[in-house]
Amino acid sequence: MFSVFSIDGGVVAPQGFYCDGVSAGLKKDNGLDVAFIYADSLCEVEGIFTKNKFCAAPILHFKSYPKDFKTNFVLVNSKNANALTGDEGLESVKEVLGGLQYRFSGIQNPIMSSTGVIGVQLPKVKIIESFNKFDLSQKNHNNAAEAIMTTDSFSKTIAFEVVLEDKRSFRIGAMCKGAGMINPSLATMLCFITTDASIPKRDMQELLLKAADSTFNAISVDGDTSTNDTVLLLSNGKSGVYDKEAFLFTLEKVMHKLATDIVRDGEGATKLVAFEVKGAKNKEEAKRGAKALSQSLLVKTALFGCDPNWGRIASTIGASGITCNPKTLEIYFGDVCVYQKGVIYFNEEYEQKAAEILKQDSFKITCVLGVGEGAFVAYGCDLGYEYVKINADYRS
Amino acid sequence: MFSVFSIDGGVVAPQGFYCDGVSAGLKKDNGLDVAFIYADSLCEVEGIFTKNKFCAAPILHFKSYPKDFKTNFVLVNSKNANALTGDEGLESVKEVLGGLQYRFSGIQNPIMSSTGVIGVQLPKVKIIESFNKFDLSQKNHNNAAEAIMTTDSFSKTIAFEVVLEDKRSFRIGAMCKGAGMINPSLATMLCFITTDASIPKRDMQELLLKAADSTFNAISVDGDTSTNDTVLLLSNGKSGVYDKEAFLFTLEKVMHKLATDIVRDGEGATKLVAFEVKGAKNKEEAKRGAKALSQSLLVKTALFGCDPNWGRIASTIGASGITCNPKTLEIYFGDVCVYQKGVIYFNEEYEQKAAEILKQDSFKITCVLGVGEGAFVAYGCDLGYEYVKINADYRS
Known part of the structure; x- marks a missing residue:
């Protein structure tokens, strides 16, 4: 038995996570367009990525890390997908993340995620310059969720606290963007999930795939698959608490809400x-x-x-x-x-x-x-x- | 070597075929809605049909004939697909064709083909009553092509004469309808091809499938497959002339033109x-x-x-x-x-x-x-x- 409560805070509801969204000048009118999620300790990470053969440079970069690598940083930009950008696109990811590690000490194996126009090189200088606006102690989850939006008409963020029978608890938070399963000139589906549950690494992939099957893999706005689709799960184990059944139940709840939010926000959708x-x-x-x-x-x-x-x-x-x-x-x-x-x-x-x-x-x-x-x-x-x-x- | 000339006459350009379109009162404003193709001698027939599991009653009826049956009559109605109409739908086809054979002597193994709304029983009495307007000596191929239209914005008819090196010739004619690969409330793709070439029965299926592969099977308006899609080839052998290569070349030409006409007439299509x-x-x-x-x-x-x-x-x-x-x-x-x-x-x-x-x-x-x-x-x-x-x- 366990209880699940809806709470505020999105991706920073679990202990030890920080985030913000800033403007790098990629969107018009200084809209927020670069977001980060920072963890004050190293996290286990698991991802599900697009099956599109032309997957974007940041996904190729993720896959170049050794198996079972740990990370404490996710950088996300909108307006540019960095897909079909060849070797130069991959170099851009490395340069941007190198700049990030130069600016902030202690960042390990940072992950990048992008969404926007395909086939245009990443505006890396603008992104690197925006790091001056980062404050790693922030918890502005609404800003972060807004910065990753493209054609979305509302930001998508959610968090739950799971209380086990013995009163111990852990949290799962998430944000995502998407208003078409694909919309390659401007949009895609990205989802970032954080947790302080002490979930074993071997359960992360299993439960993520299980929950995706009935949620993100069950939705369609236009039947296409983007070059950038990504679902990431970061866990820092800080709560010291874990229950597999409760975790899967809540993870499905998180992903179901975000998945149906995407459909509800489907381009031009009315129902x-x-x-x-x-x-x-x-x-x-x-x-x-x-x-x-x-x-x-x-x-x-x-x-x-x-x-x-x-x-x-x-x-x-x-x-x-x-x-x-x-x-x-x-x-x-x-x-x-x-x-x-x-x-x-x-x-x-x-x-x-x-x-x-x-x-x-x-x-x-x-x-x-x-x-x-x-x-x-x-x-x-x-x-x-x-x-x-x-x-x-x-x-x- | 052979020459191919575009000629007038559509499905009745080949010798021995007759057709017309009449109004049975199925369409508003007495529009033409029932067509027939009559041959004054028995024809070999081959068909390609929809792979939709819920194929329409007239297709089930066609398939109930013995293998290699011959026919001299095709009856077509628009406005009603007679699909998802169960045993009653199949009985309706038999009753309508029985009424036809009662009205005109000498009709053997008549074929029916329908297009229109799914899940509504066939207005069989209206169709049977329209037989009084049939004159089997007519060659109004434009009327016939109009009567089989649904959301089509123009009728689709074509004919070619094929002249072999030794000056002997045969003809292929056709009409078709379609403005979506599917549009089950009102439309579908039907194509009727006639020829007086003395094509052997064994070549009919082979060449029909070959030509369909690069034509009707290569088009898409909305990616769906109707319950009623049908391509029929009727041959009466009257010209006494046949050349396999020339026949395939011309059949592909006929089907390519009609297939691209369907796409060009795709619902709302501008290019x-x-x-x-x-x-x-x-x-x-x-x-x-x-x-x-x-x-x-x-x-x-x-x-x-x-x-x-x-x-x-x-x-x-x-x-x-x-x-x-x-x-x-x-x-x-x-x-x-x-x-x-x-x-x-x-x-x-x-x-x-x-x-x-x-x-x-x-x-x-x-x-x-x-x-x-x-x-x-x-x-x-x-x-x-x-x-x-x-x-x-x-x-x-």
Whole structure:
């Protein structure tokens, strides 16, 4: 048994972490664009990174550290992804981090993370000059969360305190940015999680992957994968407290909230939709069906128009290649069943009821396949004029 | 050696075929909505159908005929897909075709094909009543092509005469409809091809699949697959003439024109884009990369905005899972190289040149991967406000 409480403080809620966001002049109007997370003792670190073959220079740099390295510093910039920038891009990361270590003594194995335009060399001088504004004793987690934003319309930060039965406690804090799974001219998904739990190194990767499966790997705004996607977990063990079950539960809670925040903030999105596929042959097929729904342009535009067009739902499931049968299929908008095992309930009354559900800010669409026990929930959003506007007009 | 001439007549350009389009009152304002193709002698027939698991009742009916059956009649309706309509939907096809055979003697193994709203039972009485308007001696190919349209903004019909070296000739004609690869509430892709070439039955499937690979299977408007997609080839052998090479060449020409017409008529599309991937590990990887580009929302919206955002092109290739390397990659808009093997040419001059190309009605984007010999061209279109409007607002 354990209790989980929502607390303030974001990434600096756990003991021993410090952060801030400053302006290096990368964004217009002196917006905050460079953030740091500093730990006053060395942390274990685990990461999950994009599978994009053209992964960005800071990710290549991370991977160049020896296995099981420890760190006490994460530097993040927005406005520039440092991706497709070749050897020069990687050299820039080293130079910037070298400058950081020159400016502050005691920084070990610093990590860099970037988001923004692809294919433009990093404005390294501006970033290095901004170190003069760093104060490592700060805990301005709102500034840090703001500095890593790109097309995000709100900053995304969260923290929980976990109290075990014996009253001992640890904390997990996090911040993230993202308003499209990808948006390579300007955005991507970055997430930084800190904890003072004394989690063993071997559990870090296991629990991070487990929690990502049902959270960050279950969301889609536009179905693409960025060159920079990163989820980092830093742990300094300062609380001396750990419980695996409680940690996983809370980590999932942190990542679920941030993941659905990203979808909710999806470019031009007006609603958050949970696409649930149940009764699939297995979990893999349920996931494929649920993600196909969350990525279908026709489903997304129908949802934007509040059109309970269940034919598009059925057709997308049928086209996804998973095992299904019209005689065992059921489709629900919220709790309104519109199609059940060959019977179409879709008269005017049902259409109206279903349309009412689609007008809500957030709702669930369920497909029961009736061929097995596999289940998965994917999270997506609608697609409207605003998405086109953001993505077509951005650089003009 | 052979010569190919564009001729008038569409599906009735080959000898022995007749067609017309009539109104059964399914569309508003008495628009044409039922079409037929009649042959005065029995035809060999081959088809390619959707891989959607929920394929429509008329396709199930087609597949219920014995292997190698012959036919002399194709009936097509728009406005109703007869998909997800269960046993009743299949019974409706049989009743409608029974009514047809009752009305006209000599019709053998008639084929039905439908397109329109999913999940609504076929208005079979209206369709059967429309048979009174059929005149099997008509050759109104424009009416037929119009009757099968749904969200199409123009009808799609084509015919060629093929003259062999010895002056003997045969013809291939076709009509098709489609303005989204799928649009299940109202549209789908149907194509009917007729020929009087004396093509052996065994060549029909082989050449149809071969030609589809680089044409209908290479296009994407929204990345979905309908419940009703159908390509039919009818051959009556009346010309007594056949040449395999000439037939394949001309069949590909027919299907390429109709396929690119569909993309050009893509819902809300303002430009036709050829996405070429060359130097891939193999053809399969080239195809995967090219189709990923043609389906990426971020690429499509950038093209709509005439934004030569090559980072989105690179990132989509990188995310597609194919073998690639930033140090061998080259990216071209038309013939303007913007990225070559690690060198970014993207200054203001190049950006302007590239933007000019994107303002054209049709252009090519090329990615040279430099890792092998595989090549493929996929065809796609941009995505703008009009797409959202058509798909979000249709049923309201």
